[in-house]
Amino acid sequence: MLNHAIKQAAPLPPAVTRLASLATLDAADLTILGNAMQRAQAVRVRRDLMVEGREIVQPQLILSGWAARVRILLDGRRQFLHFLLPGDVIGMSRHSNPIAVSTVVALTEVTACPLPDGDMPPGLTEALAVSGAVDEAYLLAQIARLGRMSARERIADLMLELHERLSANGTAEERSFDMPITQEILADAMGLTAVHVNRMLQSARRSGDLLWTNGRLTIPDPFALARQVGRTPTRVTKG
Amino acid sequence: MLNHAIKQAAPLPPAVTRLASLATLDAADLTILGNAMQRAQAVRVRRDLMVEGREIVQPQLILSGWAARVRILLDGRRQFLHFLLPGDVIGMSRHSNPIAVSTVVALTEVTACPLPDGDMPPGLTEALAVSGAVDEAYLLAQIARLGRMSARERIADLMLELHERLSANGTAEERSFDMPITQEILADAMGLTAVHVNRMLQSARRSGDLLWTNGRLTIPDPFALARQVGRTPTRVTKG
């Protein structure tokens, strides 16, 4: 079938794949999205996409690369709150004169495009609303991880979450995905030190739970690992 | 002035005070709110106001008492994600067929009323939107606390947050407020054990930072304590 052949030749961009997984998008939605993506801009590593306390100019959609929401304490301690992957939205808000409640920094080279902040066709509106709900669910998961899981569990649980999220945007394999971050960044996301993260990763590798080489993370048996840490997939809508 | 006299005689309920602090409410907003509050219902301690994974029937507004969002791990470990105080809203969502992403449990006897989930006058709509943004800010603060603060700092920071929030709904004094929870609940909110919370509270009392007696918490010098832990007030709108 022609349609099929075309799809194979030109797969959807990850950001579109993700949004389409959250709500049904029709032609009008895809047009708006396509236009927005024309205005994509590159952001270099370590540059901020958004700064805590500053007015939010426009919501943005991550098209490629990894970013993160981050808080820095006065003495320099750093906590990553949430990773932002292709298809994730930043700076959405439903009220007037919003200011950013966290800084967003690029962890790799990132491309992102501004999103119209006014009215949008219903499919896209719904997708963005669902995206917001999913984000909240991941924030809650992060709290439970930091508050009540051991270092081993935190890392396993986060890897499963990333696998789930990258699967939703079509950029993960069945048991592996690219993870272009350092152990130090992972440590600052998990409330641990880089040294301890290193030791836990080695221990996880020895036990066959996780392998991380050349920027690629492999989870030999995602299902078994999920059972082991008591993880269930994140859902925000019925049906 | 008569108006003044009336206000003194019948101060606004905490929930209204809070919402009015988030957006300008006019007569139409107050009418809707007043009607909703007629349908207030009591919820007993330990009862759930909402269960993770179940469909959200209707958003609710907390009128009195304390509740919390909570996650329980498979082996029974418990993490409170966020405290819910009078004026807080639960179960708001912007998408269709939402399911609850966390359980909400009453920590004390609670009264709450259902909120219309359709269209509302603009002031109330804005207040609820701002409320959602504030909630998100507090979730982020909780992540930073659990991930990167010491036990002492976590407790001090949370107490300052509660003081800020209870001030916004008019139920806190300048340097104290009622805190009707146990040390074990506090521990499960801070990712600590009850034993350690107890020791930290005693140490905080000895150093004059916090006193907690007869269910009332006193912060002798909130301003100094905030400076000490590097805390700045939470803001989500400009102006």
Added chain:
DNA sequence: CGTGCTATTGAACCAGGTCAAACATAGTGG
């Protein structure tokens, strides 16, 4: 072929956890 990250390893240390017992305090029922 130095310079700057990132990853790895070892050894000593400590914040916070665990376990167990004692000590309130408030109902509650007899």
Added chain:
DNA sequence: CCACTATGTTTGACCTGGTTCAATAGCACG
């Protein structure tokens, strides 16, 4: 009015998961 129970707080002794500090090694890049 007093035992009896239940829930919460406090204390002590000991233990461990994770940190700290420091040194080494790998690797990309100019």
